[in-house]
Every structure is written in C-alpha cells, then in structure tokens.
Amino acid sequence: MIEVCPRCYSRLGAPLKSGRLVCANCGWSNEPAASKTTISGPNRSPFVEILVQCWRIVKRTVTYVFQAVTQRVQEFRQVESKQLVKGLSSRLSALEQAIPTGSTDAPRWMTLEDAFRYLGGDPNDSHSAVSTVNGSSSLPFRRFRALKNPAEFRSFGLEADVTRRDANKPWLRWTDEG
Numbered sequence: 001m002i003e004v005c006p007r008c009y010s011r012l013g014a015p016l017k018s019g020r021l022v023c024a025n026c027g028w029s030n031e032p033a034a035s036k037t038t039i040s041g042p043n044r045s046p047f048v049e050i051l052v053q054c055w056r057i058v059k060r061t062v063t064y065v066f067q068a069v070t071q072r073v074q075e076f077r078q079v080e081s082k083q084l085v086k087g088l089s090s091r092l093s094a095l096e097q098a099i100p101t102g103s104t105d106a107p108r109w110m111t112l113e114d115a116f117r118y119l120g121g122d123p124n125d126s127h128s129a130v131s132t133v134n135g136s137s138s139l140p141f142r143r144f145r146a147l148k149n150p151a152e153f154r155s156f157g158l159e160a161d162v163t164r165r166d167a168n169k170p171w172l173r174w175t176d177e178g
C-alpha cells in the first residue's frame with residue numbers, strides 16, 4: 001500500500017471506494033482515468049446492475065417461496081387426509097352406534113354374543129341354545145360361534161357380513177323379515 005504520493009511525496013489519504021489512490025495535493029492517481037473499471041462501471045449503468053441483482057433476488061425468493069409453499073401444502077395434505085380419514089371413520093362408527101338407539105326397528109350390527117342373546121340365548125351358559133327360524137336345529141354358543149357360512153346364519157334369521165367380521169366389527173344383524 002502506497003502511503004506517499006510518488007509524484008509530490010505528500011501524504012495520501014484513504015483510497016476511494018473503487019480502491020483507487022488519489023493525491024489531494026497534485027491530483028496523481030494510481031490508475032488512469034479511462035481504465036477498465038470506468039468502461040464497465042458507468043457504461044453498464046448502475047441502474048441495470050441493480051435491476052439484474054433485483055431480478056436474481058426476486059427469482060430466488062419466488063423459487064424459495066414456491067418450494068416452501070409446496071412443501072407445506074404436501075405436509076398439510078398428508079396430515080389432513082390422515083386426520084380426515086380418522087375423523088370420518090370415527091364419526092361414521094359413532095353414527096352407526098347412534099342409529100340403532102335412535103330407531104329401534106332398524107336392524108343394527110351385532111357381535112356374535114349379541115346375536116346369540118338376540119336369539120334368546122345366553123353366551124355364558126353352556127346349556128343355553130338358540131334355534132333356527134324353522135326350529136329344525138338348535139345350537140349352543142360354542143357351536144353357534146363356529147358358524148362360518150352366511151347361509152347358516154340366514155337360517156337363524158341373521159344377515160352375516162364377512163367383510164365386517166374380517167374388519168373386527170359387529171357383523172351380524174337380523175334380517176328385515178326376521
């Protein structure tokens with residue numbers, strides 16, 4: 001770093017912003033006035049420089065915001081759809097539970113035990129048995145619970161929904177004519 005003007009030997013002040021040293025005494029400078037910086041600087045006007053920089057910032061901001069929003073939306077959708085399904089299924093099962101208490105004549109889904117009780121049996125009593133609609137056979141609970149075929153339940157006046165059984169839901173209900 002030069003501290004003294006090479007032409008007049010007077011002390012040089014702080015360099016200009018451009019880094020150029022100028023002697024306040026004799027006007028010496030360490031760069032000719034028409035240098036590269038003066039061409040690329042003023043010719044490519046600061047205004048354009050600022051515009052270019054602004055554009056880059058805008059682009060970067062838009063990209064960032066878009067990515068952030070997309071990510072949020074995806075997260076929100078995942079969480080929401082999970083909650084929606086959960087909420088919906090719990091609301092539906094609550095509705096399902098609420099319907100039979102509201103209207104007693106609507107067939108409601110029963111567990112195997114409930115169906116056995118509905119037919120007049122006691123699942124806890126090994127001697128208690130229930131009869132088919134036509135009375136041709138009667139079964140204790142241990143045999144009633146072993147029934148698999150919906151047609152066998154139909155003979156007791158019950159409708160069996162295997163899909164509900166497999167989903168661990170109450171799956172038997174009395175048929176309309178029963």
Ligand SMILES: [Zn+2]
Nearest residue numbers: 005008023026
């Ligand atoms: Zn000087």
